[in-house]
Amino acid sequence: MEFASHMQTALDEARAAADRGEVPVGAVVVAPGGQVIARASNRTRTLHDPTAHAEVLAIRAACAALGQERLPGHDLYVTLEPCPMCAAAISFARIRRLYYAANDPKSGGVAHGARVFSHAQCHHAPEVYDGIGSTEAEALLRAFFKSRRQ
Numbered sequence: 470m471e472f473a474s475h476m477q478t479a480l481d482e483a484r485a486a487a488d489r490g491e492v493p494v495g496a497v498v499v500a501p502g503g504q505v506i507a508r509a510s511n512r513t514r515t516l517h518d519p520t521a522h523a524e525v526l527a528i529r530a531a532c533a534a535l536g537q538e539r540l541p542g543h544d545l546y547v548t549l550e551p552c553p554m555c556a557a558a559i560s561f562a563r564i565r566r567l568y569y570a571a572n573d574p575k576s577g578g579v580a581h582g583a584r585v586f587s588h589a590q591c592h593h594a595p596e597v598y599d600g601i602g603s604t605e606a607e608a609l610l611r612a613f614f615k616s617r618r619q
């Protein structure tokens with residue numbers, strides 16, 4: 470199968486989050502056959518829920534749609550390096566491949582901080598691909614935080 474990136478869909482979700490006044494992060498879950506089965510964006514403010522990160526919401530929606538508790542063979546696209554909570558959720562969900570756009574040295578938990586997937590307690594680590602769409606994702610985040618400071 471030819472590789473088709475779903476990062477643009479995740480970036481669309483990130484833009485939708487920014488329009489709602491949420492930190493612009495979007496995520497997409499893709500089935501083994503290549504179809505998008507869930508897409509979500511950050512909703513911590515809207516839902517009054519500190520765990521309502523895009524990855525968690527997309528994983529929940531995908532599992533609910535499929536009626537299963539894990540997503541083996543599924544891929545997840547997200548516009549920002551997952552935090553430790555989301556990295557753990559990605560591991561629990563048995564996501565096959567993780568694609569993320571922007572690095573997050575401050576709060577990331579994959580290449581930074583807790584580095585959840587390289588921890589001895591991590592029972593499932595996805596293949597990780599970073600940097601796809603990072604320029605656009607970083608621009609969205611920068612514009613969002615700049616507008617909040619004014």
Ligand SMILES: [Zn+2]
Nearest residue numbers: 522551552555
């Ligand atoms: Zn997170």
